[in-house]
Amino acid sequence: MSRPQIPESSASTGPDFDRLSLKVLWAYYSGKLKIDIANNLAYRGAVAIWVLSTVVQPLVSLVVWRTVAGSEGGSAGGFTANEYTSYFVIVMLVSHMTFIWHMWEFEWRIRTGFFSPILLRPIHPIHHDVSENLSYKVVGLIGVIPAAIILAVVFDADFSGTSVIDILAFFPALILAMALRFLVEWTLALAAFWMTKVSALNNLFDVFFLFLGGTFAPLSVMPGWIQAVSYVSPFRWAIAFPVEVALGNRSGLEILTGYVIQLVWITLSVIVLRLMWTRATRRYSAVGA
Amino acid sequence: MRELHPIAFRRLGEEGRSYEQRLGICYRGADTDSTDTIRIRHVTASPIVLSEADPAIVVDRLRKTYVVPEREGGLKAAVGSLFHRKTKEVEAVREISFSIAPGEIVGFLGPNGAGKTTTLKMLSGLLHPTSGTAGVLGHTPWERDRAYLGQMALVMGQRNQLTWDIPVVDSYQLNKAIFRISDDEFRRRLDELTDLLDLGDLIRKPVRNLSLGERMKCEIAGSLLHYPRVLFLDEPTIGLDVAMQRRIRSFVAEYNGRTGASVMLTSHYMADVEALCERVIVIHHGTLLYDGGLPGLVRAFSPHKTIIVELEEGAEISRDHVTTLLPGGGEVVEQTPVGLTLRVPKAETARVAAQVLSALPVFDLTIEDPPIEEVIEAVFASPTSDHHSEPTLV
Numbered sequence: 001m002s003r004p005q006i007p008e009s010s011a012s013t014g015p016d017f018d019r020l021s022l023k024v025l026w027a028y029y030s031g032k033l034k035i036d037i038a039n040n041l042a043y044r045g046a047v048a049i050w051v052l053s054t055v056v057q058p059l060v061s062l063v064v065w066r067t068v069a070g071s072e073g074g075s076a077g078g079f080t081a082n083e084y085t086s087y088f089v090i091v092m093l094v095s096h097m098t099f100i101w102h103m104w105e106f107e108w109r110i111r112t113g114f115f116s117p118i119l120l121r122p123i124h125p126i127h128h129d130v131s132e133n134l135s136y137k138v139v140g141l142i143g144v145i146p147a148a149i150i151l152a153v154v155f156d157a158d159f160s161g162t163s164v165i166d167i168l169a170f171f172p173a174l175i176l177a178m179a180l181r182f183l184v185e186w187t188l189a190l191a192a193f194w195m196t197k198v199s200a201l202n203n204l205f206d207v208f209f210l211f212l213g214g215t216f217a218p219l220s221v222m223p224g225w226i227q228a229v230s231y232v233s234p235f236r237w238a239i240a241f242p243v244e245v246a247l248g249n250r251s252g253l254e255i256l257t258g259y260v261i262q263l264v265w266i267t268l269s270v271i272v273l274r275l276m277w278t279r280a281t282r283r284y285s286a287v288g289a
Numbered sequence: 290m291r292e293l294h295p296i297a298f299r300r301l302g303e304e305g306r307s308y309e310q311r312l313g314i315c316y317r318g319a320d321t322d323s324t325d326t327i328r329i330r331h332v333t334a335s336p337i338v339l340s341e342a343d344p345a346i347v348v349d350r351l352r353k354t355y356v357v358p359e360r361e362g363g364l365k366a367a368v369g370s371l372f373h374r375k376t377k378e379v380e381a382v383r384e385i386s387f388s389i390a391p392g393e394i395v396g397f398l399g400p401n402g403a404g405k406t407t408t409l410k411m412l413s414g415l416l417h418p419t420s421g422t423a424g425v426l427g428h429t430p431w432e433r434d435r436a437y438l439g440q441m442a443l444v445m446g447q448r449n450q451l452t453w454d455i456p457v458v459d460s461y462q463l464n465k466a467i468f469r470i471s472d473d474e475f476r477r478r479l480d481e482l483t484d485l486l487d488l489g490d491l492i493r494k495p496v497r498n499l500s501l502g503e504r505m506k507c508e509i510a511g512s513l514l515h516y517p518r519v520l521f522l523d524e525p526t527i528g529l530d531v532a533m534q535r536r537i538r539s540f541v542a543e544y545n546g547r548t549g550a551s552v553m554l555t556s557h558y559m560a561d562v563e564a565l566c567e568r569v570i571v572i573h574h575g576t577l578l579y580d581g582g583l584p585g586l587v588r589a590f591s592p593h594k595t596i597i598v599e600l601e602e603g604a605e606i607s608r609d610h611v612t613t614l615l616p617g618g619g620e621v622v623e624q625t626p627v628g629l630t631l632r633v634p635k636a637e638t639a640r641v642a643a644q645v646l647s648a649l650p651v652f653d654l655t656i657e658d659p660p661i662e663e664v665i666e667a668v669f670a671s672p673t674s675d676h677h678s679e680p681t682l683v
Contacts, residue, residue: 014440015468017436017438017439027469030466031466032466034459035452038454038455038459042455043454116410116415116443119415119433121438122435284416
């Protein structure tokens with residue numbers, strides 16, 4: 001390495017691509033995030049439209065439930081009108097931060113052959129997607145945070161139940177929720193290697209998030225059986241749980257248990273992902289060049 | 290002072306020709322009006338340590354069958370397929386075998402749907418074969434182990450790997466991270482590639498502002514930053530103008546000469562193949578038809594030779610008279626007052642030429658092989674032994 005004219009003599013051995021050191025990951029993510037953020041900023045119009053759809057759904061639920069609470073004498077299902085506001089404002093933030101569209105992406109990539117270059121790099125394609133996903137979320141926050149503040153002010157959000165500890169506990173719950181939802185949906189997106197229309201599965205998922213994830217209404221106002229199902233589904237732990245932590249509706253023990261359940265779902269997804277990955281890509285037919 | 294890559298040198302030495310001679314020969318075949326010259330400079334690439342006895346690519350009875358849904362057009366058939374889904378197997382590649390030495394450039398020819406791209410996809414690791422084996426640099430490609438992916442590149446003519454809206458060099462930086470290229474090495478390679486492909490300021494522009502040819506150059510440079518030892522080029526010059534095709538051709542030759550990498554190339558432009566490849570592999574309907582030198586291909590597949598006769602001025606010869614000179618078959622392709630072009634069976638060539646010389650007032654006579662394009666066309670038009678109609682895949 002001392003003489004610049006002599007190239008690394010490691011050509012025969014080369015870098016050890018099977019080992020992914022933190023240094024390598026850092027180099028990859030810093031380069032890739034820079035590109036993806038620049039790219040998302042270049043397509044800020046498209047990002048704005050996506051963000052708008054993230055904002056509209058909680059806004060509709062918020063208005064509906066405030067009306068219900070108002071007609072029932074100020075509160076419904078244990079939530080006051082202003083508590084509904086704070087609930088849906090946080091739902092909006094968490095939905096945005098856990099959003100993943102890779103079932104659509106996989107379907108498109110497989111149909112068009114755009115998966116090919118990603119599969120042929122000596123780094124697992126999931127890193128490519130994590131970076132794209134994160135950069136979208138970061139750029140989207142430019143729209144989501146002001147929207148959240150405006151909604152909170154206009155609809156009089158009530159955060160009186162939230163303590164500093166709840167805020168501190170919210171961040172690990174959010175990060176685990178981001179990882180959980182990403183891994184579960186990314187793994188399920190592998191079904192695209194067998195099915196041509198995996199996006200239909202995505203629509204089904206949206207319905208699950210609506211009722212089991214707490215984006216339609218706080219789970220505590222839902223019928224008992226839905227609540228029971230939600231506890232054993234990943235959806236609750238991807239959205240409702242961090243929201244409840246932020247609003248101060250969970251005790252210390254419940255928070256710790258929640259973290260553990262999130263970690264269990266993450267571990268399960270990673271195991272299934274590792275089992276399915278080779279099988280799935282084996283079926284890749286690399287159509288369209 | 291010039292250094293040559295040891296492998297390239299030895300390989301060329303064996304063939305009894307020098308580096309320059311070889312490139313010169315390549316070039317004469319390509320474009321006689323070529324203004325490009327291949328510069329021989331320091332070989333600075335990483336030396337490739339592979340025993341010459343080990344081929345870089347070994348393919349043994351490789352086969353790929355696609356299962357495709359089969360259904361007739363129309364609503365009735367569409368509804369029918371809901372209940373009873375018919376599929377059929379399409380053999381894209383049928384048990385082909387060959388091997389390629391380190392440093393060799395091989396042209397991979399065949400009409401659309403012959404199985405070229407499918408084969409390249411198997412060798413690059415994208416596709417699992419239905420049966421058969423292949424080894425590239427000692428790896429089984431479709432296991433896609435990262436050590437393999439780190440020393441291979443697949444460049445597809447119309448597939449954009451660079452990110453559309455950001456400067457090219459940012460995509461290169463990412464490849465640097467993925468392939469773990471050191472800062473010094475990256476700078477050196479980028480300078481080298483910029484120089485060879487004449488990239489100039491292109492790499493600071495967003496991809497969307499580049500023309501097709503500029504994009505292709507940037508694409509190729511990006512794919513080679515990690516100095517792959519095996520390079521699969523699928524139609525690298527498709528849609529490019531003649532000057533750009535020539536630039537890419539000379540670059541591939543230069544890259545091969547400098548690094549000793551093995552190159553497999555498909556192209557519909559015979560000029561690419563004639564310029565770069567001493568050896569060609571021809572497949573058709575998934576079957577290997579020919580594997581050998583380019584001149585041999587013409588000999589093997591063209592049963593004819595062309596005799597061009599220039600007649601002395603004022604000679605008047607009737608068509609019938611000419612036909613009598615061709616008792617063993619053959620035809621008059623063209624007849625003008627001052628010349629004749631005859632196509633005759635190869636075995637008849639000498640006899641017909643002698644006849645023509647003695648019977649006609651000949652000013653000049655040349656015997657030629659038909660143009661390579663014509664031979665290839667004839668090969669592809671001929672049905673293989675067990676062909677049946679197949680949809681074009683890929």
